[in-house]
Amino acid sequence: MNYSDATIWLIIVALGSGTFLIRFSFLGLIGNRRLPDWALRHLRYTAVAVMPGLVAPLVVWPQATGGATDLPRILAAAATLGVGLTTRNVLASITAGAATLYTMLWLLG
Structure with missing residues (x-):
């Protein structure tokens, strides 16, 4: 056009x-x-709602593999989710996910 x-x-x-x-x-x-309490309660979940929408396409259809789903990214997402749920620590979950991704990329090629 x-x-x-x-x-x-x-x-x-x-x-x-x-x-x-x-x-x-x-x-x-x-x-x-001052916002009402019900509005503040809903606004607390904005990041929780937005982040999966931003990250999920990068895990399922990564540009690095031409859009094909691959095991290292799925395992890294699972590790990030697992560590995040158990520790409730953002930095620990990011570190676990990054370490898992790079380890799996190194092991699986």
Whole structure:
């Protein structure tokens, strides 16, 4: 598709304005008010909901293998999840996952 420079800049400005307004509606308008307890309770789970959505495609369809699922990444994800659930320590789970991934890549080629 061939777009003119003006069309591309219009799209960039429109998307930038849209994302700014979405963030401002939450942070700018209610940022200095106390949120209800039910809203704070739900906001606590935002990272827990977002992280699997970001990580799962990298485990199941990794770009490094051309989109083919492979055993080292599955084992690293399992180790990360297992250590995270047992220790409740983010750094320990990241370290266990990284160590498992690099060890399995070294062992399995």
